Amino acid sequence: MLAGKHILLIIGGGIAAFKSLxxxxxxxxxxxEVTPVLTKAGAEFVTPLSVSGLAARKVYQDLFDLTDEAEMGHIELSRAADLVVVAPATADLLAKMAGGHANDLASTLLMATDKPVLVAPSMNVRMWEHAATQRNVATLKGxxxxxxxxxxxxxxxxxxxxxxLAEVPEIIAAIDAALSDGPLKGKRILVTSGPTHEPIDPVRYIANRSSGAQGTAVARALAQLGADVVFVTGPADVPPPAGVNVVKVQTxxxxxxxxxxxxxVDAAVFAAAVADWRVASASGSKIKKVNGALPVxxxxxxxxxLATVSQMTDxxxxxxxxxxxxxxxxxxHATAKRARKGCDWIVANDVSPETGIMGGTENAVTLITETSAEDWPRMGKDAVAQRLALRIAEAL
Structure with a gap:
């Protein structure tokens, strides 16, 4: 689906730059077609020769290269592509983009382009979690x-x-989705994810071990197929995916x-691990420990x-x-649950401790419908999500 598409690829500095090749x-x-732009920091990790050899095109590096300005100025370069991709996108590049800086070729192109921009961040975990980076990400998503x-x-x-850095196949899937309408274009889909936290008092709560990883992956996969995704998430460990309408809740x-x-909505996917019970009367102040007395x-x-939505008459x-x-x-249990709740499909998985699935990176599921139970092999949660998203696209 990428035949004839023109990608302007900006390669930032960082060890993950080698994946850009x-x-x-x-x-x-x-x-x-790929037109590469190599930042000064990116050139510390990959050489212009290797990038040019693979792209079969000249590598652009310098904002003030007069020859390039005569042949193709930075304004034209920024608008000749169908999509601008930044991979890897460092914390510095994200900060420049969010702040509107234009002091080198890459940042100037990003300011001057009228084309969609897709970024693939890559950095140290502390840098990614830093409040400044998260503010910049929120600004850019906005x-x-x-x-x-x-x-x-x-x-x-x-x-x-x-x-x-996201793996290359995932980046290509995101590029494909950005450049195509996708089979779910025009469909609005609801996804719930993560645990819920049910308060006992202001500092304690009831929850479970759900990380929200599978629900997040499902929302991302649906969005990549062109769906307008409403993502309702409890306090999950993983950040919400890009390109979706995020609604954060607690209970x-x-x-x-x-x-x-x-x-x-056209479809609803309930991947959240909702707490079955709550404390009937949560305390407004911290419950104090009293020797010999246990709180009731x-x-x-x-x-x-799930049952509320499944059994709606209107x-x-x-x-x-x-x-x-x-x-x-x-x-x-899952087959009985599908019948009891009234939903169309149930995605069943074994979360017993020895599987490592609850909170892990892989999943092994069975898709249960009214007529069949289809076992899927164990695979990464992103792969499970992509397979489920394609099945939803077929059903709609």
């Missing part, structure tokens, strides 16, 4: 800049966390309210969001997908 190669394999990644994993610096009651406000907590049942989404996290008799 593979990105160029794969983009060209799919028929895209400006309409598209994001892919970063992902979680081990880094060259020896630390672990979010900040790794099950708040999540139900946000879900109802998002309707009508009275529980109340939370609203069943305005029910055409496709409702639930998730079932089970520790034993997975298929039997």
């Amino acid at each position: 593979d990105l160029i190669r794969r983009l060209r394999e799919q028929g895209a 400006d309409g800049v598209l994001f892919v990644g970063p992902t979680e994993g081990s880094m060259a610096c020896g630390e672990f966390g979010f900040g790794r 099950a009651a708040q999540m139900l309210e946000a879900v109802q406000a998002a309707l009508p 907590l009275e529980f109340a049942e939370n609203p069943d969001i 305005g029910r989404p055409p496709l409702v997908v639930g998730f079932a996290a089970e520790t034993d008799d997975v298929i039997a």
Whole structure:
């Protein structure tokens, strides 16, 4: 789908710059033209010769190269492409973009372009989590800049966390989505994700071990297929995906309210791990420890969001997908849950401790419909999400 597309690729500085070489190669394999721009810092990690050799084009580096200005000025260069991609996008580049700086070729091109911009951040986990970086990311998302990644994993610096450059296939998928309408163009889809936190008192709460990774991946995959995604998330460990309408909640009651406000939608995917119970009367002040006396907590049942939407008589989404996290008799329990709740599909998985799935990076699921139970092999959560998104696109 990239044949004949023209990509302006800005390569920032960082050890992940070496992946830009593979990105160029794969983009060209799919028929895209790639015009590379190499920052001064990027040239410390990959050479202009290697970039030029793979792109089969001249590498642009200097804002004040008079020859380039005569042949193709930076204004024309910034607008000749179908899409501007920044990979890797360093903290410095994100800061320049958010602040509107234009003191080198890359930042000037980004200021001058009238084309969509997709960035793939890559940096140390502390740099990614820094308040300044997160402010810049929020600003750029508000400006309409598209994001892919970063992902979680081990880094060259020896630390672990979010900040790794997205893998090349994921970047290409994001490029493809940015340049095409996608099979879900014009469809509005609701996704819930993460745990809920049900307060006991102002400092304590009831929750579960859900990281929100699978729901986030589903929302991202649907958006990459062109859907308008409303993402209702509890306090998850992973950041929300780019390019979706994020609604943050804490409790099950708040999540139900946000879900109802998002309707009508063409499909709803309930991946959130909603707490089944809440404390009936949460304390307004911290419950003090008293020797010899244990607090008595009275529980109340939370609203069943999946069943509420599945059993709507007016305005029910055409496709409702639930998730079932089970520790034993997975298929039997999930099949019964689908019938009891009234949803169309259930994505069932085994979250017993020995699987490592709850809070992990992989998943092994069974897609249960009215007529079948389809086992999927164990794979990364992004891959599960992409497969589910394609099935939803087929169903709609």
